[in-house]
Amino acid sequence: MKMRTKAFVGLGLIVALTLFFGMGATRLETKNNQDSELPDSDEIVKTNDLLEEVFGEKDIIMVGLRVPEGDVYTPATMEKALAIIEELKLIDGVLPDEILSLPTFNNITAEAWGLQVGEYITKDQAGDPAYLAQVKAAVKGDPLLEDVLVSANGQLLNIIANIAEGYSEEQVHAALVDMKTRYEGPEQILLAGDPVQQKEIDLGIKEDLGLLLPLALVLILAGFWLCFRSFYGVLLPFLVVVLSIVWTMGAMGWLGLPVTVVSSVVPILMIAVSSSYGIHVLFKYYEERAHHHAEASVKNMLKRIAPAILMTGFTSSVSALTLIVFKVTSIRDFGIISAVGIVNIVIISLVLLPSLLTLFPSRPTGKGQSSDFLARLMSGLTRVSVYNKRAVLAGFVGLIALSVVGLYKLEIGNDFIKFFPEEHTLRTTFDTYNAELGGARYIDIMFDTGEPDGLKNPELLRQMVAFEQYGQSLSGVGYVTSFTDVIKKINQELHGGDEAYYEIPATSQEIAQYLLLYAVSGSSGTFEQLVDQDYQRAKIRMMLTTSEQNTHTYIYESLKAYNQEQLSPQVTVAYGGEVMFWLSQIKYIVMGKLQNILLSIVIIMTFCVIVFRSFKYGVISAIPMIGSSLMTFGLMGFLGIRLEIGTAVITAIGIGIGIDFAIHYLMRYRQELAAGKSEGMAAEVTMNTAGRAILYDVFSNLIGFMVFVFSGFLPIQNFGWLISFTMITVAIGTLVLFPALLSFSTSAKTSKKTAPMVAQA
Amino acid sequence: MRFFTILVILTGLQLSTMAQQIGREIMLKVDEQTNLPDEYQEMEMVQISSNGKKMNRLLKMYIERKGENRNSLIVFTSPADIEGSAFLTIENDHREDDNWLYLPILRRSRRISSTDITDKFMGSDFTYEDLQEEDLGDFSYEYLGEATVAGKAAYKVEAIAATPKKKQETGYSKRVIYVDKASSLMVKIDYYSPKGQHIKTFEAGDIRPVAGTEKFRTYAMSMTDLQKDHKTELHFSTIQINNDFRSDMFSKRTLESGI
Structure with a gap:
């Protein structure tokens, strides 16, 4: 052809x-659903699946109404809350009888004429300032309400709606945002919960691509122009x-x-x-x-x-x-x-x-491409490296030692909320929820009594309460809810509101009949999500006031230890919820990172040994990328950048690109040696050809990677900085370290074998 | 052309009026079959969650109709831990219903404020509204045609709240009711949410005559919540009509002393 x-x-x-x-x-x-992020065999995935099977596959939406001054117990704010609740019910997927808020709270109180049951604040009552004042007084100190559905300062009202899985994130988010624009002022409307978080991440990705892609393309065009100075180039x-x-x-x-x-x-x-x-x-x-x-x-x-x-x-x-x-x-x-x-x-x-x-x-x-500034730079670099090889090596070893110190400071863990910059609405919403209510994130715990009707057993229920109280005592836990709250509250109300009876009753008959009273008293939607149909298992929700993953780990470990030491053997406890997913994920990230680094180093070294048909060159080729990876992790340790999903991929990319430099360099160097040049000459020629190409490589890579610094997501910004750092260190490692290293190894040989050759030349 | 248009509109109007009339007539027959002075039922209520877990309760139900109002007394007989618990509802003409709950552990009955009709009955998939008697004056009924339900011929009727009060309190935008041709009993109802989404389905079968009478009843019913994949079944072991209950049957005293 x-x-x-x-x-x-x-x-x-x-x-x-x-x-x-x-x-x-x-x-x-x-896609950003973290459910499918982890293997099905994972313990947390399995218990979460079980939780979903028992209590339904549901996500939550949180809407907060925050008044700038005064409190939420005014007709204006309360009527607005009721209107929002009605609108939430109309959103596709929202379970209308599973909206938890002060107005919809199924309040059971003993009155002189009998038991008042049903919704706490109806439409008529919302407009009655006297009734609202009464509610305000009643909420004060109520463990089911204060800091859960209303903040202690009375300024933030919380509405939590359950939404059945399979909803359209797009629709739900649009409906919520539309609602926010219509109802905002003077109250601030805060939006949180799974669909909101996921959509914000989606929007962030789209915004990112819309900004970064054109920027990277423009920069790379400029880079090409600098390299070639021609239209064609x-x-x-x-x-x-x-x-x-x-x-x-x-x-x-x-x-x-x-x-x-x-x-x-x-x-x-x-x-x-x-x-x-x-x-x-x-x-x-x-x-x-x-x-x-x-x-x-x-x-x-x-x-x-x-x-x-x-x-x-x-x-x-x-x-x-x-x-x-x-x-x-x-x-x-x-x-x-x-x-x-x-x-x-x-x-x-x-x-x-x-x-x-x-x-x-x-x-x-x-x-x-001949004698210009770059050529002089490269030659100079080679000479400096070769003549000061001990110093270069010592410097390299010193840097590695320093990196190892940093490595010890390296923390793992991530928090998706920290994906967003500090001023992002989602992040400020979370901060508000963490500071004023019991938090916006949660661990779901399934308390399994091991037998049907086990939850009617007072002894087991008391254990459950003790477990909850232990959880509540841990720092980072905002509040704990479960159906034991309902039982205790009914017990108290049936005993004339006496606080001494805010406890689990003595007999299983009492518990069963209280449950019946609750069922008769109206909407049990909120109840269904807390107890299994046959009263074997209950769901405990622990709200967390911190996004710090180390605290999450501490809470999880403490609960597990308590579970083993204090609970009956028949009771099993399983953990699920969004927070647990992140905890589980980080475990895989650390494990995966180690395996990944080892695997790539082994594969690449083997490859180089084969290609160069030399063990020595294989090992040398890996040194800059190992050094650079260590330095990157060390830097992360010093700067407090954590090892998490974004930063975990850096070394793989860094090693992949870094090895190119080593291959280019070593191939050329050996070609020059084979052509009969002395190691000094070979190093210099290599620097001026392959070395120059490496510099162009670093330059073009940096142009691309630096764009990440403008990302809307912090992990991607970090990725941009760190991958650039990796590129630079691996290039320096190649261009400065290689001449020194090679002169060491060849000078050892030269003294024995190649001396006659030199003499011949 | 104009004549033709008017003709089409008139025909349309007439057809729709006719459909309304037929629909109402079908529902009148249902009313005739079900609306009796009193009724006694023994049943098992089974609640089944999406993972197949069940909760069973046995209960007896006494119903009495007085004019527009209906009084009911529900007594729980199983499981043992709630045995003897009872719930009494008295409907009043111009004020809220009276509700009384008797719990054996309290040894007396407690009055309970009335609940919303859209609330669930005993935590089941039936709301109080679903269990209410069909009040023909509150709805418009449109005949939609014929259908087959579980192999049997049925009429299909759409019911929409017609009075302002009903429109306000109902939890549904519409119901599509299937009436068994042979017995004039409702054998299937599709419930639609205010958004127009099909959210629940009622099904009834095992149609038999009530012993010693010419009236028929469905001895098995179920309500399925399509959103939550949750189901409640009612299995009737006994149904008696025209019992002529004693006069103090629906009173606090009976509630507390047991029957």
Whole structure:
């Protein structure tokens, strides 16, 4: 086949694949439900499934009404609350009889004429200031109401609605936001709960992509211009960038991988990686074009660059693929799609660019790469490194030691609310709930008595109360609710409101008949979510006033210990809820991170040993990336940046890209040695060729990655800073450390074996 | 053309009026079958949650109709821990119902404020509204055609609250009622939320004559909450009509002394 025919075929292939992947991109979906993030076999996933099976699959919506001054016990605010409750009932999926709030609270009080049951504040009563004053006095000190449904200062009223799973996040969020705009003022309306959080993350992702993607594209265009200073030199690599984004997002669509907070960085990652591939290919072309005619330039370019591109493509994608050891779905998906993306980039760079350059050859630029500032810098760097090799090595070891100190400070754990910047509404809402009410996040606990009707057994109920009181005493727990509250309250009211009777009654008959009274007294919707149908299991909800994950772990561990030491053997306790998911997830992140680092280092070292057919070179190639990974973790430790979902993927990406530098460097160095150059000369030539390419690489990668710093999500901002840091350290590790290291190892040899060769030369 | 339009509108109006008339006639037959001076039932109430867990209660129910009002007395006989508990409701003409609950552990009855008709009855899937007698004056009934329910021919009627009071208090935007042709008993009802969503389904079967009478009753009923995947079944073991209860049957005294 002639070159031109091949070029046409190549171009046709690219166009066809672009159409194919373009279609895939239309199938992309955004997803942030953490339920599917963890393996089904996980203990917490299993107990959560059980909780959902027993008490229904439900999410919660929280609406807060906060008055700037005075309190919420005014007709204006209370009527507004009732109107909001009525509107909530009309939202698709909201269970109308499972709305918990002061007005809908099923209040059982003993009056002179009998028992007052049913909703606390009806429409008529909401407009009656005298009645509201009475309610205000009654709420004071009531453990079921104060700090739960109304803040102690009386300024914040809480409405919690259950929503059956399967609702449309879009619709619910839109309805809530619309409600907020209509009802806000003078009261502040706060929105929280699962659909709100998820939608805010979705919106954040969309906003991020809308801002970061164009920004990254503009920056990379500028970067290309700086490199090539020609229209063609900007257009060609830019095409590689655009197509690699389309292909990779399309592949995500076809593979059914959703866009998550983690994988939302994929397009920009593609920009960073593909730009350096494009630059490499084009540089080589112009290098050849200076001496050859158009077609020969393409041929030579391919011959010389293809092996390096294939090799670095392989190591980068394998390194990304090692993320599949994580048991967290979004990280695993990210690893898969990044690996696919890198393969795409390799194909596009090796097919599209040669095809286009064959069909539309570029003129030689005439711009050499010889003696300029960079050349002097590189040569200088080599000499400094080689002549001060002990100092360089000592410096490196010192830095590693320092990093290890930092590593000890490294904390794990994340909190999705900290994804958002401090001034974000969701974050301020959470802060308000944490400060003024018992919090906005919770642990759900299933207390299983092991037998039907077990919850009518006073002894077991007392154990449950003691367990709840223990939970309440732990710092970080806002309040605890369960159906024991209802039993205690009825007991008290049936004994003339005497506080001494706010306790579990003595007999199972009493408990059973109180439950009957409660059932007769009206809406039992709030009850269904607290007790199993056959009174075997109850749900305890512990609201948490902190987002600090270490505190969550402490609470969980304390409860588990209490459970083992204090509760009857027949009682089993299971933990679930959104907070538990994050706790479980972090366990996998730490474990996955360790496995992932070890695996990528082993694979890449093995690969290098094979490629270089040398154990020594294999080991040396891994040193900069190991050093850089340690330094990144050390820095995180010193800066207090935690190891969590976003930061966990950094080393995989860093190692994948970092190994490219080592391969480029060592290959060239060995070629130069093989060509008979002394190690000093070889190092210098390598620095001026491969080293220069590495600098361009770092430059283009930094342009791409720095864009993350402008993200709306803090973990992605951190990702931007840290991956840039990793890039720089790995480049320095390669460019400064390698000459020193290599001169050490070769000088040892030189003294024995190569001395005669030098003599011959 | 104008004539044609008017004709279409008139025909439409007439058809709709006819449908309303037929619907009402069907419901009148239902009323005739069910609306009797008194009734005694023994039943088992089974509540079944989505994971198949069950709660069973046995209860006896005495019902008396006086004019527009209905009095009822419910006595629980099982499980043992609530045995003897009883609930009395007396409907009044121009004021709220009187509710009294007797719990054996308290050894006396307590008056209870009345609840909303949209509240659930005993935590079951039936609301108080679902258990109320069909008051034909409160609804408009439109005949929608014929249908088959559990293999039997039935009429399909749509019921929508018609009076301002009913519109205010009902928990449903409409009900689609299936009336068994042979017995004139309601065998299926689809309940629609205020948003127009089908949220609950009532089903009734096991149609038999009440011993010693010509009236028929459904001896098995169920209500399914489609949103929560929760179900309540009622199995009637005994139904008696025209009992002519003693005069103090529906009183606090009977409630406390037991029957």
